[in-house]
Amino acid sequence: MNLTICLLMARRFVERARLRELVDGYRDLSDAAFERTFERDKEELRAMGVPIETGSNSVLFPDEVGYRIRRRDFELPEIDFDAAETAALGVASTVWDDASRGREAGAALAKLRASGLDPDADRVAGFAPTVGAREPAFETLWEAVLRPSRVAFRYRDRERVIEPWRLLNRTGSWYLIGLDVGRGEGRSFKVSRIASAPALVAGEVRPADPEVVAAHVASLRPRRGIESVVAVREGAAPDLVRFAERVGADAPEGFAAWRVRLPANAAGELAWYGADVLVLEPATLADTVRAHLEAVVAWA
């Protein structure tokens, strides 16, 4: 703590010997103990984000190394949040249902409070989103993406080294998108399917082509591929026809025909509605739904 204050107040680089005189707690240590303690303190401070610079005040004697903290690198910049934004930040700090991320967001909020912001919880009463990160691999991937650093893990029985590009949450599941170094191309990985504990590994992370990244991001959207026509009993299956277009195709009495886009493997999804939904087109989909229902009848 005192080391931080000392370096923060210094206008010039402060040499080790001088620090040993100035900082309470260093003064009474032996040479070896001082070196050890100072190195440890310096690394701990850097790890918590305190920007300790190394340099020399002297052009003539650049070997006389000293340390300083520049105030503008150290301090949280002034950000002008209004009351509503401050309230939003207050909710955001409670969103993570994950101990590590929750701690980080809480520490960030404490810093905002320390800069004089006071979130008003009443403004956002009745609003409580949560984001989980229960996948065991998440922690390391989060770190890999933020640094960024290459990360290695096993996925689908193959050891891989990835240059991470994006960590995305799509309806509750996390995905990592990155360059699979061994294959030389971009890949998407569902984080819950990663089969080994990921490890950060050495090697550069090159900037990604934004178009390639965008294509991979888009590929995570649910594929709603095949255009189909279904007959839906009046008033039934509202979720299926909500975004559908009504068409004039022949439908049985009490049914209406709708044009919908369905995934190729939609048989289960359609069987769910039982006799309330019939496939009119394409015939291949009607066949797979029929086979699916026949499998159910065969249980009898």
Add this chain to the structure above:
Amino acid sequence: MGMTSAVQVPRLLALVPYLIAHPDADLATTASVFGVTPRQLVADLKVLWFCGLPGGGPGDLIEVDMDALEEGRIRLTNADFLGRPLRFTPEEAMSLIVALRACEEMAGASLAPAVRSARAKLEAAFGGADIARVDITVAAGAAPVRDALADAIADGAAVRLTYHGAARGVATEPLVDPVQLGTRDGYGYLTAWARDKGAWRTYRLERIVAVARTGDATGEHGPAPALASGWLDDRGDVVAVTLDLRPDGHWIVEYLPVDDVQHRPRGIVRARLRVADPAWFRRMLLRLGPAVVRVDPPEAAASAIAAAREALETARAATGGAGEGVE
């Protein structure tokens, strides 16, 4: 740093500017802001007492008014050199930005602009171009529905929902007292008191298609249950059913409340489910179809088998009439 630790120092670096910004702060309030006990906070203040400018003379050290502290007030002086907190670490900034993204997807019209602008300001201050590296989307339904619900919650107004619940495949119109919007597993939910059931219920936002005010005010029903608890848990007449599933049916283990899972030979997973709603269970069996190799007790499958027969007959009659070349 002597007696201070790697956890304590970041807290101290935030505590000092906080106490400068909040003169005469309350001990208990400050402790809860920093997520520590009042006792730990007093220990922090005692550490600060020994901190200060190089030199260590009486005028150089941070001063804490120990008499005021006895009465639960914190007065800190001589600490102006630590007037601002430390910058965010990249992890802290990203945790907050991703959380704001999640809020943005859910917030109603009254809150969403503030969430968006708060995120934009954070990104401008900390992120630059790299900030999109972590992102999140939530299936939170249509904005007008969320807005109407957020307003109704704020006004304490009862509403009638038009709800396309998954269990029945037909729309219902429950009359509810809405209390909270939340998310779980990437889906947005409304927690509300269902008046006709006389119980708490959760509704998936993307399945609510309309919200109409009834003119009634909401009643008092005590605290709403946390979203985390499975809503099958609190229903009566729960029946245990065991399914043997082929690999293409294993996904239900991740998505449904399952009591027990055993891995059997030849890739079969035996899962025990608790079934509270027969209509929902019938549809689930229809959906799984050939992925199910055994249902125990067998009677549990009877209604699904009957429904499949009916569907096949309806299809045969209909496609025959429409002249589709199914045969």
